[in-house]
Amino acid sequence: MAKHxxxxxxxxxxxxxxxxxxxxxxxxxxxxxxxxAAQSEAAAAQxxxxxxxxxxxxxxxPAENAAAAPKHLNAAIYWSAxxxxxxxDYDGWTTCRAGITETLVMVDENLELVPLLSxxxxxxxxxxxxxxxxxxxxxxxxxxxDAAAVKACFERTMEMQDRAVTACKIDSIEADGQSLTIKxxxxxxxxxxxxxxxxxxxxxxxxxxxxxxxxVATGPFMVTxxxxxxxxxxxxYPGYWNGxxxxxxxxxxxxxxxxxxxxxxxxxxxxIAQRVNNNDIDILRADPNYxxxxxxxxxxxxxxLNHANEFLSDYNVRKALECSLNYEALVKIMxxxxxxxxxxxxxxxxxxxxxxxxxxxxxxxxxxxxxxAGWADSDGNGYVEKNGKELSLTLTYNDAAISAxxxxxxxxxxxxxxxxxxxxxxxTGDIDSTRDFEMLVRNWQSLSTGDPQWLxxxxxxxxxxxxxxxxxxxxxxxxxxxxSNAFDFASRQKLTVEAEKIILADCVNINLFGQNNYVIxxxxxxxxxxxxxxxxxxxxxxSITG
Amino acid sequence: MKKYVTRxxxxxxxxxxxxxxxxxxxxxLSPSDPVTLKYSRLGVTPDMxxxxxxxxxxxxxxxxxxxxxxxxxxxLRGDLGESYKYGTSVWATLTEHIPNTLILTAATLLxxxxxxxxxxxxxxxxxxxxxxxxxxxxxxxxxxxxSFWVGALLMYAFGVKLKLLPxxxxxxxxxxxxxxxxxxxxxxxxxxxxxRGSMLEEMNRDYLTGGLARGLxxxxxxxxxxxxNSLLSVITMxxxxxxxxxxxxxxxxxxxxxxxxxxxxxxAISVKDYPVIQGYILWMAIIxxxxxxxxxxxxxxxxxxxxLEGGGA
Numbered sequence: 001m002a003k004h005x006x007x008x009x010x011x012x013x014x015x016x017x018x019x020x021x022x023x024x025x026x027x028x029x030x031x032x033x034x035x036x037a038a039q040s041e042a043a044a045a046q047x048x049x050x051x052x053x054x055x056x057x058x059x060x061x062p063a064e065n066a067a068a069a070p071k072h073l074n075a076a077i078y079w080s081a082x083x084x085x086x087x088x089d090y091d092g093w094t095t096c097r098a099g100i101t102e103t104l105v106m107v108d109e110n111l112e113l114v115p116l117l118s119x120x121x122x123x124x125x126x127x128x129x130x131x132x133x134x135x136x137x138x139x140x141x142x143x144x145x146d147a148a149a150v151k152a153c154f155e156r157t158m159e160m161q162d163r164a165v166t167a168c169k170i171d172s173i174e175a176d177g178q179s180l181t182i183k184x185x186x187x188x189x190x191x192x193x194x195x196x197x198x199x200x201x202x203x204x205x206x207x208x209x210x211x212x213x214x215x216v217a218t219g220p221f222m223v224t225x226x227x228x229x230x231x232x233x234x235x236x237y238p239g240y241w242n243g244x245x246x247x248x249x250x251x252x253x254x255x256x257x258x259x260x261x262x263x264x265x266x267x268x269x270x271x272i273a274q275r276v277n278n279n280d281i282d283i284l285r286a287d288p289n290y291x292x293x294x295x296x297x298x299x300x301x302x303x304x305l306n307h308a309n310e311f312l313s314d315y316n317v318r319k320a321l322e323c324s325l326n327y328e329a330l331v332k333i334m335x336x337x338x339x340x341x342x343x344x345x346x347x348x349x350x351x352x353x354x355x356x357x358x359x360x361x362x363x364x365x366x367x368x369x370x371x372x373a374g375w376a377d378s379d380g381n382g383y384v385e386k387n388g389k390e391l392s393l394t395l396t397y398n399d400a401a402i403s404a405x406x407x408x409x410x411x412x413x414x415x416x417x418x419x420x421x422x423x424x425x426x427x428t429g430d431i432d433s434t435r436d437f438e439m440l441v442r443n444w445q446s447l448s449t450g451d452p453q454w455l456x457x458x459x460x461x462x463x464x465x466x467x468x469x470x471x472x473x474x475x476x477x478x479x480x481x482x483x484s485n486a487f488d489f490a491s492r493q494k495l496t497v498e499a500e501k502i503i504l505a506d507c508v509n510i511n512l513f514g515q516n517n518y519v520i521x522x523x524x525x526x527x528x529x530x531x532x533x534x535x536x537x538x539x540x541x542x543s544i545t546g
Numbered sequence: 547m548k549k550y551v552t553r554x555x556x557x558x559x560x561x562x563x564x565x566x567x568x569x570x571x572x573x574x575l576s577p578s579d580p581v582t583l584k585y586s587r588l589g590v591t592p593d594m595x596x597x598x599x600x601x602x603x604x605x606x607x608x609x610x611x612x613x614x615x616x617x618x619x620x621x622l623r624g625d626l627g628e629s630y631k632y633g634t635s636v637w638a639t640l641t642e643h644i645p646n647t648l649i650l651t652a653a654t655l656l657x658x659x660x661x662x663x664x665x666x667x668x669x670x671x672x673x674x675x676x677x678x679x680x681x682x683x684x685x686x687x688x689x690x691x692x693s694f695w696v697g698a699l700l701m702y703a704f705g706v707k708l709k710l711l712p713x714x715x716x717x718x719x720x721x722x723x724x725x726x727x728x729x730x731x732x733x734x735x736x737x738x739x740x741x742r743g744s745m746l747e748e749m750n751r752d753y754l755t756g757g758l759a760r761g762l763x764x765x766x767x768x769x770x771x772x773x774x775n776s777l778l779s780v781i782t783m784x785x786x787x788x789x790x791x792x793x794x795x796x797x798x799x800x801x802x803x804x805x806x807x808x809x810x811x812x813x814a815i816s817v818k819d820y821p822v823i824q825g826y827i828l829w830m831a832i833i834x835x836x837x838x839x840x841x842x843x844x845x846x847x848x849x850x851x852x853x854l855e856g857g858g859a
Contacts, residue, residue, distance in 0.1 A: 080813075082632045212633070228632055229813060230805050231715075255714060257801050259698065263713045267705035427816045 070248040073525070073544050076261050076273035077537070080229035080254040083212035085203075087157040087164070092198030097274075097537040098232055098252045099245075101201035101217040104131055104150070104180075105192060107450035109295065111349065111532050113193055117145065117202055117218060118180070123487065126187040127171070133178040137241040139204040140222035147175035152205045166465075167194045167454070189486045193451030198535055220245045220540035229254055246543040258401070265290065265520060271544055272521040272528065274537060277401070278335030281518065289523050293530040296348030297517035298447040300341045301402065303395070303409075303510040304440045308470045311391055312438065316373035317418075318507040321393075322359050323366035324416040325409060331513050333405045341511035344455060344500055345446050348532070352497035356504060359511060366416040377417055384417035392419040397441035398428045405512070406441070435468055441512070442468075450533065452496040453483045460503060471508045554842060558835055565831040566621065570614050572827070573820045581606065621828070627821035631814070636825040639810065644829070646716050647806035650729070650799070651791040653722050657730035658737055658787075665734075666741025667773065673746060681738060688735025694797045697728040701801075714803035725802040729795055733787060740783060744776035778849055785841035793830045 077097055086092030086101050095101040104118035115121075118131040137145040151173045158164045171185040184191055194200075207216035213226050220240045225233030232252040236245040253270065255261040262280035264270040276284070284290040305312045305321075312318055331338045342358030345351045370376075375384035375391055384391045393413075397406055403424065410420040420439075431437050446455050458464050461480045462472040479499045486492045503509075519530045519537070527541040581600040601607050605616060620627070626636035669681040701724060705713035715721045748754075749772055757767040796808035803809075807826060814822035846852050 088633070227805070230803075253715065253803075255803055257803070260701070260714050260801055260803060263698075263701050263706050267701075267709055267713045269705075269712050269714065427818065430818060 662737030
């Protein structure tokens, strides 16, 4: 027995020795991680890491040293960019978020259009706009920004991206010193607002660098490193026209997973981030080390109804579906940062929300609408039928975070006799071309440039590019055309309210819920501005204390 | 042996040809239209005329076999096409992500071997004793817990609470620890049970009794006879594990923001970037075919019974 125990001890010792031996043999793989990552993280390595800055690291540098230490901000965005070229896809939204590029005008925290690279402008006739390019603005390479540089940039963008042609209906551009004259192909009231779309970011097209990886722009931060869909390394541009940033360097990290983004904030790897899950917001809000900045957003989760569908082409079915949904319950299910929608534009926007008969819950009306249209539950299975066909619709969506709300929609519609089948997909992008859907959930930026016309022109006008539900109403089309000719805010507002009334009366789509915008930052981050439009994030005033 | 190796290596080529055929066929049969996908990147909704012109230009109206032949020719020249999303070559996209996956694979396998082999041996040697029960209990938990959940727990514990390790990214060795540990907890738990099972199977063979009767020590028999024999059966499983890791641990790479081929594939699938998906499938196919080849050759080299059964072919 003693010998047996000795053997066991010997085997155990040998096993441990083997472990150590294997560990030693495999030790070469560890440094490989260092070398492979060295390129992308080189810039970050020059700066203090976020962990050194967190409250949990009391051994941070003394105050006198901290004042001299370079200031670095780690920011996280949720939307990755394949390139940094504003003319490609929606990549300009990322460069705008990161403070790399700027447009001629921008939409501020109050949804008002304010000057940016253009300080004044004048509409000389219905189709001509003369924009004065601000004096003293320079690109990151030190070259002055004049009208010719802006013209060259816009022409390149329009050549590369059809959206740039249609969004502002630009016909021709002329440059003379700091004066940029843009002629539109037709009167277009949304011209100025749409010029704030990051697609119209101004970059130096003659800089000799590849805008996809190193755009030379005008923002407070210039690119020092970029890995597609991963990280953007930035340094403050000392010649920034509106006063250089207090920060020295910034790392903008793409973190697509909401939970990971929240944990990166909590671990101190990230100082500031857009969007985390609702439950994480509550945790971070309760923690004095973090601040949650919230503002009414302009995004709305819309249930797009396919009017070409045999059931949804019937107004009564659409309206019954609309009335079957308890919107307050849906907002509660989604959690704290979600709000009631009920109309194409959020209640915070100045587009007559109070004057509208917004979408609301009325189960009794839903049932009576279905009965009026001849739908009845003849087989007693709880769902209504007509001409031998059950009222069954498939709801397609691609965001697992709204699954609970979608299940509630299924239950609510089921309660009035409409069978809803849920179809959660990885992506619904192909539907844009196939249009093969019955009901589709999309997260729409309702006021993408602070102006209402974009939404009407692209989502509701007959034959519009993203009018996926094939809705058509000539009266609404007429209003869209009138909006193009309306240049003062009061008349644009009046026309928008009229358009909203038509859309609601026709029950075109169902506005499920709105979404507030929020930025979550460490308590050390200063001058955080939550913008209603989420492509604004970091600017020259954003800073961090040591 | 030389003849067998040559035959086995040559057999790889028809397998790769068949795999390439299916890779192309899958993309060909997908419902999405490459022309529309390419245009959507440029913010253009093309009309039928534009779609037809682009299809003609890209040769998409040619018969399937003609398109396959053309694609295969390009692949053999190292041209995997251009990513719809990035606008860069698929080869560049793959080679940017593969090193990260290889690093994660190596670290995970190292940890797995370090944990699983000694614990598996210990568990087998101490069969039905408290140490064995403890190892089996822990490994049962390790196998049962979903890796994304283990990952989240580790992120919370070591990143959020203890602030010892970063929760995401692929910057340096510290970034590697959590994803590698997460993957190896599941894998090591699996291998502990496998090593234990194989060890016990070998320990029941007559040569252990024979060795003891000849006066050899138990530990010597275990380490010189039983362990090598029992690890033979683990080799196939290990090969498959290497393959799956080199194909990218999609969920773990995604939650830890580790820029490997798994995350690349998920990103490509979400936007239907078919050239990248094709490149990824080819990478997976090559990995599995090569690993199977290596495992087969290793088996033949390590196990004389296979050599003898094969008649020395």
